Structures are given as structure tokens and as C-alpha cells.
Amino acid sequence: MPQSVSESLQKAGSADARSSLRNGYVLEFEKPIAEVEQKVSEMKQIARSGGLDSFSDDIRRMERKATKLKEEIYRKLTRWQKVQMARHPQRPYTLDYIPRICSGWTELHGDRCFADDKAIVGGLASIDDVPLMIIGHQKGRGTKDNLYRNFGMPNPEGYRKALRLMMLAAKFNRPVVTFIDTPGAYPGLGAEERGQAEAIAHNLFEMARLPVPIVTIVIGEGGSGGALAISVADRIFMLEHAIYSVISPEGCASILYRDAAEAERAAEALKLTAPDLVNLKIVDGIIEEPLGGAHRDVDAMAALIKEKILSTLKELQQLSPEELVRARQEKYANIGFWLE
Amino acid sequence: MDWFRKTREGLTAKAKKETPDGLWVKCESCGEIIFRRELEKQFLVCPKCRFHFAMPGSQYISLLIDEESWEEIDTNIQAKDPLSFRDTQKYSDRILKAIKKTGQKEAITTGTGELDSNPVVLGVMNFRFFGGSVGSVVGEKLARAIDRAIAERRAVIIISSSGGMRMQEGMVSLMQMAKGSVKFSQLAAAKLPYISVLTNPTTGGTTASFSMQGDVILAEPRALIGFAGPRVIKQTIGQDLPEGFQRSEFLLEHGFLDEIVERKDMKAKLAQVLAFFSGNESS
Ligand SMILES: [Zn+2]
Numbered sequence: 001m002p003q004s005v006s007e008s009l010q011k012a013g014s015a016d017a018r019s020s021l022r023n024g025y026v027l028e029f030e031k032p033i034a035e036v037e038q039k040v041s042e043m044k045q046i047a048r049s050g051g052l053d054s055f056s057d058d059i060r061r062m063e064r065k066a067t068k069l070k071e072e073i074y075r076k077l078t079r080w081q082k083v084q085m086a087r088h089p090q091r092p093y094t095l096d097y098i099p100r101i102c103s104g105w106t107e108l109h110g111d112r113c114f115a116d117d118k119a120i121v122g123g124l125a126s127i128d129d130v131p132l133m134i135i136g137h138q139k140g141r142g143t144k145d146n147l148y149r150n151f152g153m154p155n156p157e158g159y160r161k162a163l164r165l166m167m168l169a170a171k172f173n174r175p176v177v178t179f180i181d182t183p184g185a186y187p188g189l190g191a192e193e194r195g196q197a198e199a200i201a202h203n204l205f206e207m208a209r210l211p212v213p214i215v216t217i218v219i220g221e222g223g224s225g226g227a228l229a230i231s232v233a234d235r236i237f238m239l240e241h242a243i244y245s246v247i248s249p250e251g252c253a254s255i256l257y258r259d260a261a262e263a264e265r266a267a268e269a270l271k272l273t274a275p276d277l278v279n280l281k282i283v284d285g286i287i288e289e290p291l292g293g294a295h296r297d298v299d300a301m302a303a304l305i306k307e308k309i310l311s312t313l314k315e316l317q318q319l320s321p322e323e324l325v326r327a328r329q330e331k332y333a334n335i336g337f338w339l340e
Numbered sequence: 341m342d343w344f345r346k347t348r349e350g351l352t353a354k355a356k357k358e359t360p361d362g363l364w365v366k367c368e369s370c371g372e373i374i375f376r377r378e379l380e381k382q383f384l385v386c387p388k389c390r391f392h393f394a395m396p397g398s399q400y401i402s403l404l405i406d407e408e409s410w411e412e413i414d415t416n417i418q419a420k421d422p423l424s425f426r427d428t429q430k431y432s433d434r435i436l437k438a439i440k441k442t443g444q445k446e447a448i449t450t451g452t453g454e455l456d457s458n459p460v461v462l463g464v465m466n467f468r469f470f471g472g473s474v475g476s477v478v479g480e481k482l483a484r485a486i487d488r489a490i491a492e493r494r495a496v497i498i499i500s501s502s503g504g505m506r507m508q509e510g511m512v513s514l515m516q517m518a519k520g521s522v523k524f525s526q527l528a529a530a531k532l533p534y535i536s537v538l539t540n541p542t543t544g545g546t547t548a549s550f551s552m553q554g555d556v557i558l559a560e561p562r563a564l565i566g567f568a569g570p571r572v573i574k575q576t577i578g579q580d581l582p583e584g585f586q587r588s589e590f591l592l593e594h595g596f597l598d599e600i601v602e603r604k605d606m607k608a609k610l611a612q613v614l615a616f617f618s619g620n621e622s623s
Binding site: 185186187188189191192193194195196197198200201202204205207208209224225228229232244245246247252255256257266269270271272276277280282328329332333335336337338339340 | 416417418419420421422423425426427428476477479480483505507509510511512513514515516517518519521522523524525526528529544545547548549550551552553565566567568572573576577581582585586590594595596
């Protein structure tokens with residue numbers, strides 16, 4: 001782990017207030033942590049009101065216990081637990097990262113054909129004076145916002161907007177960075193009428209030959225073709241607890257086991273976590289999350305993402321457009337396993 | 341992505357019509373009782389309602405390719421099990437069963453030949469094999485077929501029928517969408533034409549990648565073509581789908597197909613289209 005990464009992770013771990021589960025959404029496997037954290041906060045309150053100094057040793061001990069528990073639990077999540085983490089309602093979304101990572105953000109709207117899809121955002125920005133195009137899925141928080149964002153499920157116009165922005169970036173020789181976080185492309189009447197399949201297919205085709213660097217960060221849920229449509233990239237990184245899958249575990253379970261409740265089994269079988277996909281050589285690396293997940297310390301997470309984007313762009317910008325496209329094409333042409 | 345249910349439906353339907361006990365076949369669309377030999381003479385199209393029965397890959401090849409010019413390529417490539425995937429059965433066992441049942445090694449057959457004297461690379465997908473789902477082998481066979489087309493300056497024709505990506509290969513199968521796109525962009529860079537022909541059914545990641553990337557996109561009448569399967573959409577919107585939704589005619593109306601072509605006219609139409617592109621060999 002690079003120095004600065006471990007530093008920011010340590011910082012994240014010590015940031016008690018931010019890393020607490022209190023007032024938050026607690027997943028089933030997080031309950032033991034929530035209990036210990038609750039106890040720590042109670043003890044602190046008593047200590048504060050009573051001014052009991054002798055208490056502080058106990059508090060420190062409990063805090064150490066909480067940290068140890070967190071390490072035990074979060075570093076060994078099962079695939080199904082990671083699915084839950086990737087979909088955590090408090091997980092940071094694209095628009096949480098953008099202001100923390102870049103400056104001069106100008107969102108660009110619309111596909112110039114039909115509408116502006118709120119489930120994909122994109123625009124101009126700079127990261128440390130490097131101008132680039134940022135495109136990402138956008139989920140909503142809460143019912144109203146989620147309806148506005150269509151739960152992060154794009155319609156064809158979302159993919160067409162993304163393509164428009166990528167072509168614009170290519171025209172002015174700016175790199176493209178995409179953030180992946182979608183349950184999938186929206187399966188609706190209008191989406192089919194307006195050519196969901198054509199929109200995705202067109203993006204794949206153009207991304208396969210786009211003459212500027214493309215870097216993808218899977219920040220949450222990578223939902224099948226709806227994610228792939230903006231992630232044919234030179235480098236793909238996944239956050240530690242992100243997932244990327246050909247089909248949702250629920251969808252897979254209902255087809256293979258005839259029971260969506262078997263999603264846990266399906267998640268295991270699908271090999272959809274960051275380490276799985278690094279092993280399969282589909283993903284280039286993992287960005288470690290603050291202990292307990294990206295939502296415990298969004299600033300620290302954003303700093304790590306920013307650093308990864310910058311170092312990757314630095315590396316990719318040494319290639320000529322032809323070399324870049326050739327390397328990207330070779331990478332994809334080599335994916336597959338067969339007997340012969 | 342939901343090939344399994346479709347395969348089962350497809351298989352039960354097909355089992356009926358491919359092993360007809362008698363001389364008569366019932367049209368699954370209009371119910372007409374058709375004399376088997378008449379149906380075959382009509383390229384497996386119902387003479388009454390023009391319903392296009394599923395056509396085995398080998399028959400589609402002989403429908404399109406000039407006699408004795410066909411040479412199948414990459415016949416020995418077979419699926420591996422990169423995820424050690426198992427549901428109620430092991431993926432590797434399912435593959436062996438599919439091979440045994442269909443007599444084919446994978447969900448696509450590729451080869452070179454001449455279509456009305458035009459040099460082509462043809463790929464015909466086999467829906468009977470794992471619901472025509474796309475995994476590593478389909479991706480690799482497509483890739484090599486395109487390399488061949490580029491090396492020998494041939495046009496590419498793909499006859500699609502597929503339920504999408506093969507989920508037993510997980511993300512490796514999803515990546516075949518990108519792999520195919522890379523290869524077809526190389527074909528485009530070589531200025532060679534790609535004609536995509538969609539047949540019933542073509543859905544999921546297949547439609548959302550190479551099937552919709554043709555320079556010219558044709559379809560057989562009334563083929564189901566879409567991204568999401570009708571069942572999923574129905575579930576999402578909570579109401580019945582309109583008549584004709586996601587059928588070829590619907591796609592033509594909405595601007596996603598160049599033309600709907602009856603099977604009996606397919607070869608002549610493809611020859612016409614190829615003629616437009618030929619003469620570009622020296623580019
Ligand atoms: Zn009929």
C-alpha cells in the first residue's frame with residue numbers, strides 16, 4: 001500500500017465521529033459493531049457528565065475493541081455482504097465524489113435527441129489542473145430523490161448523453177473518467193421504444209476506439225450491460241466493497257434456483273467482488289476503503305480515488321492515441337477462457 | 341440474461357417441431373396444421389401466417405451460402421468453466437449435455453463461403469445451445485471470424501438468436517460484449533461491411549452489442565428483439581405489454597432496423613446489400 005493511502009486509511013480509522021454507525025443505517029452483519037459503538041458513546045456521556053477520569057481507560061479499551069471488531073468484520077466480508085455494502089443507502093454516489101475530487105465542475109445536460117437522463121451525470125472538470133470529462137451513474141438518496149434519479153437506472157438518452165460527452169472529450173483530447181454505480185439499464189417500455197440495446201451497443205463500439213484515455217472507477221454497483229455501457233476502459237479500478245456482475249444475484253437466483261431468496265448463493269457463484277475480478281484479470285486494481293466502508297469517511301475515500309485517477313492518467317498519457325487504442329483493444333481481445 | 345427459462349420454453353416448443361411424429365406440424369402462431377414437407381419447402385415458414393419457425397444453423401448456412409463453398413472454421417473450441425460455477429448442476433456438466441443434445445460445440449457456428457459469389461464470413465447462432473447465450477467461446481469465435489474477414493477481405497454476416505450473456509461465466513461473459521465491440525470496430529477500420537440479421541429471439545447483451553452494431557441491420561418478420569426480456573419489463577411496469585411490443589415490426593417503426601426480410605428472400609437481399617459494398621477491396 002502506498003504511504004499516503006495507509007495514512008489516509010489510518011486517519012479514517014481514528015475519525016471517531018465520522019466512522020460511527022450511530023444514527024446510521026445498520027446492516028445485519030454490522031450489528032455487533034453498532035452495539036460496541038453504542039456502549040462507547042454511553043460511557044463517554046457518563047464520563048463527561050460525571051467527570052470521571054478513571055473511566056477513560058475503559059473507554060479506550062472499548063474503542064480498541066470496536067476497531068478490532070470492525071477490522072475482523074469488514075476485511076472479511078462475504079460476497080453477499082459486499083453486495084449489501086455496494087448498495088448501502090449511505091454509500092457515496094458520483095455527485096458526492098465530484099466536488100471532493102475536482103474543481104470547476106460544469107455539468108452538461110441532455111443527449112440532444114430526446115431528454116436529459118438524471119440517472120447519468122456528466123460534465124467538465126479539472127483534477128489538479130488536468131482538464132477531463134467526468135461521467136457517472138447517479139443514484140438518489142431517499143424516495144423522492146431516487147425517483148428523480150430513476151434509482152440510478154439509465155434510459156437510452158442517458159447512454160447517448162454519455163457518448164456525446166465522450167466524443168466531445170475526444171475532439172479536444174481530454175481524458176474520460178467514469179464512475180460506475182447502477183443496478184442496471186432501465187427495463188421499461190420507453191427504454192425499449194427508444195432503443196436501449198442500440199444505445200448501449202453504440203457506446204461499446206465507440207469506446208472501443210475512442211482515442212483518449214478512459215479510466216473507470218466502480219464505486220458501488222456495477223449492474224451488467226448498463227454499467228458496461230460507460231466502462232469500456234483502459235483501466236478499471238473497483239472500490240474495495242464494490243461489485244460488478246453480469247446479472248444481479250437476485251435475477252440470477254430467480255432464473256437458476258427459481259427463487260430470488262437464493263441471492264446469497266448466487267452472489268457466491270457469480271464471483272462479483274473486486275478481488276474476484278482482479279483474479280479474472282477483468283479489473284486492474286482495488287482501491288481500499290476506509291474501515292467500515294466508503295460512507296464512513298467520504299473525504300478520505302475521495303482522496304484515494306483522486307490519487308488513483310491522477311497516477312493512472314499520468315501513466316496513460318505517455319501513450320500516443322494509436323498506442324492507447326491498440327492496448328485497449330488487445331486487453332479486451334484477450335479476455336476469455338476456453339478449451340481447444 | 342435470462343436464457344434459461346427461454347431455453348426451456350424454446351426447447352419444449354422446438355422438441356415438438358423438430359421431431360415431428362407424423363407428417364404434419366402445427367403452427368405455433370396461428371394453429372394451422374401444415375404438411376411437414378410443405379413447411380420445409382417454405383424454409384420453415386408457415387404458409388398461412390408467415391410465422392418463421394426456428395431454423396437450425398446448418399439449414400441457415402445452406403440457405404445463404406453457395407453450394408460447396410462453405411468451410412467451417414474453429415470447430416474445436418469448447419467452453420471452459422472459469423468460475424467453477426454450479427447451480428443445481430455444474431456448468432461443465434451443462435456444457436457436455438448441451439453438446440450431446442445439439443450435436444454442436446457452442447452457440448455459434450462460423451465459417452467462410454460465398455453468398456451469390458460474394459466472399460463472406462458467416463456466423464450463425466444456435467439458440468438451442470444454451471439459449472444462444474454468449475460466453476468466452478462465442479466471443480472468441482466471433483473475434484477469429486472477424487480476423488479472418490480482415491485478412492481475406494470478406495464481409496461479415498451474423499445471424500443472431502440469443503438470450504444474452506451466459507451468466508455461468510459471470511463477468512467473463514459480460515466482457516465478451518466489449519470484446520466483440522473491439523473486433524467489430526477493427527472490421528470497421530478495415531472498411532469491411534458487417535450485416536447483422538436478427539432472428540427470433542435476440543435479447544439482452546447480444547442485442548446490446550454486436551447484433552445492433554451492423555452497418556446494415558435486417559430482421560426476420562415478427563422476431564422478438566429487445567434489451568430487457570418481456571417478462572422483466574412486465575414485472576417492472578406492472579402491466580401487460582402492448583401487442584407487437586419488441587417485435588421486428590415495432591423496431592422498424594421506431595427506427596432500429598433497416599428492413600424486415602422474409603427468410604425466402606434473405607439470400608437475395610443480402611446479395612443486393614453486399615453488392616453495394618463490394619468494389620472497396622483495395623482500400
Ligand atoms: Zn401460422
